[in-house]
């Protein structure tokens with residue numbers, strides 16, 4: 001999962017992009033990058049780590065120009081973490097293009113082969129995003145004649161990208177000398193929304209993964225970019241948009257609502273907060289069916305994501321809701337730590353129970369999802385150590401049983417605790433008296449209700465194994481998992497921490513530091 005932002009403004013955008021990436025930081029803590037456009041020159045700075053670590057004052061000063069794009073990176077399935085794969089990516093022809101991508105392509109192997117054999121383009125990394133940039137660049141170069149470029153040509157090239165590329169992609173890009181381009185895959189799997197800001201000099205535009213970026217940067221949310229749609233904003237602020245796919249259909253990723261997105265965001269008309277409240281409401285019914293109600297003394301969320309659901313669940317059941325864990329907010333998400341050993345250690349460092357809330361009580365813990373079960377197992381042990389009488393665990397999402405191939409990092413099937421186990425076996429593994437999972441229909445209902453019934457189908461493959469793009473085979477999953485487990489990718493993900501990359505790309509000027 002990654003976060004992307006693009007802005008065309010009337011004044012320098014470096015600070016806006018930085019602030020935009022900060023507010024999207026929850027979408028990726030692995031690497032960050034910004035490219036700005038100043039005349040024909042593109043200024044780039046990117047590096048591994050958090051936004052606040054990657055950008056120093058001197059880097060910000062070099063990011064001049066009134067338009068730019070930014071990216072925060074989270075390594076997705078099968079990819080290793082390295083500076084070479086941090087984004088945005090750059091290609092020098094046609095015109096000079098930079099691109100930042102959220103999502104994961106499912107036919108990148110084929111694309112890379114076609115690039116090599118037919119398009120005669122070199123892809124220098126394992127990144128699917130570099131392949132995506134080159135497909136776009138290639139399709140654009142086939143259509144341009146001379147140094148002129150118009151919106152129609154760009155939209156034609158994006159229609160060709162839709163034909164060639166499979167998987168999930170929300171994209172922001174810039175074409176040197178022309179403007180900002182943004183587009184979303186024909187299923188709208190990953191989110192992307194458009195906002196404006198009025199100034200005396202005219203409208204400024206923002207495109208971002210989540211609406212919270214618009215709020216925080218003072219832009220007005222206009223709308224979501226439709227599946228298959230592309231927008232083009234010239235550096236002078238002329239706006240164009242077009243549907244570039246013949247059969248777009250909105251099937252957004254449900255995991256954004258389960259875990260990933262910020263609750264203060266609205267995605268495709270769904271308030272993430274409201275979706276999570278509804279999840280709690282629906283989960284309450286399942287809890288009543290599994291556990292005799294009087295057997296629960298207190299409902300306690302495993303912070304942070306599950307708070308909304310846990311509160312609503314407690315309200316519906318008329319049970320007390322208590323905060324029972326103190327979180328060290330200065331530690332990053334444990335999920336991104338390389339290797340299981342450091343992961344185990346950091347769960348303990350991150351969450352400390354408040355013993356008095358657990359001692360002598362029957363406790364219902366609520367989590368947003370259970371993936372490997374590693375976190376839950378340790379938390380349950382801590383709660384038992386505090387003297388809880390009974391410990392139940394409810395998950396606002398159904399059992400995660402299949403890899404996620406559209407941009408959310410999920411472990412292999414063998415590592416997923418729910419794969420091949422019954423609820424009772426999972427409860428035994430985690431050490432709880434009972435486990436209560438949300439039903440998939442109830443999860444879909446929770447999100448659909450928050451859309452006012454406008455959206456009824458979601459991308460739910462990690463729960464039901466049904467992959468919307470229709471190209472995911474067992475062989476594909478095997479290959480993906482093998483890549484994930486290869487020592488090479490582990491080595492790369494353990495690679496040095498403080499790599500930074502600076503580039504000035506432009507006419508007569510290019511230097512790599």
Ligand code: AMP
Pocket residue numbers: 259305333335336367368369370371372373374375376408409410
């Ligand atoms: P575990 O079951 O130990 O793998 O951890 C599951 C917890 O990690 C959930 O409660 C979520 O809060 C969080 N989580 C779920 N999916 C992801 C993901 N793809 N990336 C990072 N954290 C996640």
